[in-house]
Amino acid sequence: MSALSPALVIAGAGATGIACALAAARQKIPVVLLEKSDRLGGTVTGALIHTLGGFFDDRGDALNPGLSAELIDRLVEASPYTCKRRIGKTWVLNVDPAIYQQVISRWLNEYPGINVCYRTGISHAAINAQRIEAVTVNCDEQSRTLDTLAVVDATGRADIVRSIDSLWVSEGSALAGLIVQLGGVSPGTLDFPKGPALLRHIRKAVENHELPPECATLWLDGGVYPDEIYLKFNLPANDYDHARMLTVVNRLLAFLQVRPGFADAFIRCDGQLGIRDGGRVYGDYTLTEADLKQGRQFDDAVCRAAWPIEYWHPEHGVSLDYFPPGHSYQIPLKALKVGGLNNFFAAGKCFSAEPRAQASARVVGSCWAMGEGLINAYFGKS
Amino acid sequence: MNLQLLREHIINQYVKDKAPEGFNDDYNLIDEGILDSLAIMNLIAWLEKQYAIEFDEGDIVLENFNSVNALVDFVQKKSAASADR
Numbered sequence: 001m002s003a004l005s006p007a008l009v010i011a012g013a014g015a016t017g018i019a020c021a022l023a024a025a026r027q028k029i030p031v032v033l034l035e036k037s038d039r040l041g042g043t044v045t046g047a048l049i050h051t052l053g054g055f056f057d058d059r060g061d062a063l064n065p066g067l068s069a070e071l072i073d074r075l076v077e078a079s080p081y082t083c084k085r086r087i088g089k090t091w092v093l094n095v096d097p098a099i100y101q102q103v104i105s106r107w108l109n110e111y112p113g114i115n116v117c118y119r120t121g122i123s124h125a126a127i128n129a130q131r132i133e134a135v136t137v138n139c140d141e142q143s144r145t146l147d148t149l150a151v152v153d154a155t156g157r158a159d160i161v162r163s164i165d166s167l168w169v170s171e172g173s174a175l176a177g178l179i180v181q182l183g184g185v186s187p188g189t190l191d192f193p194k195g196p197a198l199l200r201h202i203r204k205a206v207e208n209h210e211l212p213p214e215c216a217t218l219w220l221d222g223g224v225y226p227d228e229i230y231l232k233f234n235l236p237a238n239d240y241d242h243a244r245m246l247t248v249v250n251r252l253l254a255f256l257q258v259r260p261g262f263a264d265a266f267i268r269c270d271g272q273l274g275i276r277d278g279g280r281v282y283g284d285y286t287l288t289e290a291d292l293k294q295g296r297q298f299d300d301a302v303c304r305a306a307w308p309i310e311y312w313h314p315e316h317g318v319s320l321d322y323f324p325p326g327h328s329y330q331i332p333l334k335a336l337k338v339g340g341l342n343n344f345f346a347a348g349k350c351f352s353a354e355p356r357a358q359a360s361a362r363v364v365g366s367c368w369a370m371g372e373g374l375i376n377a378y379f380g381k382s
Numbered sequence: 383m384n385l386q387l388l389r390e391h392i393i394n395q396y397v398k399d400k401a402p403e404g405f406n407d408d409y410n411l412i413d414e415g416i417l418d419s420l421a422i423m424n425l426i427a428w429l430e431k432q433y434a435i436e437f438d439e440g441d442i443v444l445e446n447f448n449s450v451n452a453l454v455d456f457v458q459k460k461s462a463a464s465a466d467r
Contacts, residue, residue: 088418192412196422197442320420 006147007032007115008375009135010154011122014042015364016348017154018104019067019371025111027379032146033108034120034137040108042156043349044364045101047274048179050224052100054365056091057306058325060084064303064369071368074103081224089322090308093365096224122160125151131343150343150378154371157278158350161338168339172277172355175217175312176237179230180249182256183268187226189261195220198259202252211255214248217317228268236314240273276312276349276362283352285334292357293323298332302373305329305366311359321356331361331370333377347374385454391428392450396421407450417447429453435460 008024010017013035021031039045044052055068062069075082075095085094108114117139124136132151136143153160158169190198199220205211219232231252233245249267256262290296292309306328309321323329335352336345348367349358361370389407396416397405411417417425425447426437435457446456 086415088421089415192419193422193442193444193447196419196426197439199419199423200426200437200442201439318420 005030006149008150008152009122009137009146009148010034010152011160012036012042012154012156012348013040013116014154014156014348015044015367016156016371017042017152018108019368020152020154020347020375021114021116022067022107022111023372023375024379025113027375028113029149029375029379031111031114032137033114033116034122035116035118036121036155036159038118039101040105040116041097041101043274045097046272047177048097048181048230048269048271049274049364050097050230051085051087051092051094051221052364053090053092054305054307054363054367054369055093056084056365057328058089058091058323060086060091063306063328063365064373066369067372068365068368071103074107075100078103088320094224122151122163125160125164125344127164127341130341132341148343150345152371152374153281153338153344153346153350154348154367156275156349158281158346161281161346161350162279165339168282169279169350170282171279172275172358173314174277174355174359175234175314175317176240176276177274177312178233178235178242178245179271179274180233181223181268181270182229182231182253182262182265183225183227184264184266185227185229186261186264190220190222190229195222201259202255205255212248212251214245215252218252234312234317235273237273237275237278242273246270277355277358278350280350280355280358281338281346281352283335283346284337284340285332285352287331287335287351287353287357287361289354289356292329292360295323295327295329298330298334300333300377301330302333302336302377303331303366303369305331305361305363305369307360307363307366309356309360310363311356331366331373333374336370336374343378345374345378347371385457387432388429388454388457389450391432392425392453395428396425407454409450410448411450412444412448422447429457433457433461435464 007030009032011034021033024031079099082095120139122135125132126134206216217234221230336347347370349362
């Protein structure tokens with residue numbers, strides 16, 4: 001942490017934070033990127049997201065130019081298994097989360113002006129004249145103060161905003177997701193519509209108490225590699241117990257191993273619980289579901305988005321509300337501004353939006369575009 | 383049995399604004415992306431409730447889902463088989 005001159009301080013090295021850092025570095029703005037874990041990539045790498053949504057519209061065309069488009073090129077170049085894939089009415093980028101992590105790590109390393117600090121968080125913000133003038137950061141039980149050009153809370157849970165004033169955050173209740181990679185599965189095991197048929201078999205087994213209730217909202221998806229599938233559990237985030245869930249996963253694996261295609265299946269990797277809505281800030285403006293459905297345009301738009309409203313209701317499970325063909329909406333800068341401060345922003349999953357608006361705008365492609373758009377808007381690049 | 387209800391349900395729930403050119407009862411719902419895995423799971427739940435039928439695992443095959451007509455035929459056959467039991 002060597003930055004002595006005022007820097008853009010970004011908390012959270014997920015999609016939003018990395019996009020902010022890269023966009024700023026390209027404008028020669030010094031960046032300090034703080035990450036509380038010891039890993040880059042946020043939810044994609046922590047929770048093992050392999051179907052990256054929000055980069056394409058319903059025709060499969062890129063929604064936003066710039067870093068988003070460059071990221072896709074880099075991911076495709078890094079692995080022959082990275083590919084654009086249609087899921088129902090949407091398009092996603094299918095990519096191994098480990099490849100994603102390698103790509104963003106190399107990309108950040110191209111910019112000496114980006115100072116990445118792991119296991120680090122902000123403990124205090126000094127506010128004066130409607131600006132955050134400095135922040136105190138903690139790392140390895142040491143603290144130091146950094147002068148700030150601006151501060152971006154890209155933690156996904158509004159951790160920095162909360163530390164200043166918890167009343168600036170609205171709590172989320174959407175179900176979270178636990179993803180487990182299975183290897184050793186016969187290729188084609190989930191070929192449509194074998195997937196829904198297997199899911200139905202699993203749900204019947206839950207009803208008959210042959211499988212634990214956590215399997216009732218399970219989803220299955222083909223993986224990146226031919227022998228791979230992803231198990232996706234959808235669970236409340238409160239009272240989550242990872243050790244207990246691993247026993248559930250092992251029971252499910254034993255259940256699957258007697259099914260066609262699963263005889264040699266094994267757990268390749270289990271993710272951390274992926275939080276879809278860890279709280280949203282109250283910004284200068286709150287993006288609404290009506291804004292999305294009307295395809296509202298804003299004078300201070302930072303990016304475009306078009307992912308359907310994929311809301312994970314805590315009791316009723318997922319619903320997908322699709323927009324009409326060719327539809328998109330914009331995310332304005334004022335929905336990223338927090339607390340009436342002139343240089344403080346919350347971007348990515350925790351930006352200011354109604355729960356169902358966030359349920360569309362939270363996906364990784366939107367987060368990349370939001371991060372880049374925020375920096376370009378604030379620091380004046382058109 | 384009100385099969386018109388089935389046609390309307392598929393159009394209202396899954397086709398909606400998409401209204402592709404040339405949509406008819408033989409239009410391929412799978413290849414055209416109208417029914418994905420989630421839609422099929424939801425549709426099965428609706429059909430079972432609405433028509434008092436139960437899907438066996440072997441019923442979840444492309445042939446039964448790839449058009450409105452295929453679904454109508456399947457529900458008719460399934461209902462008849464249920465009534466015979």
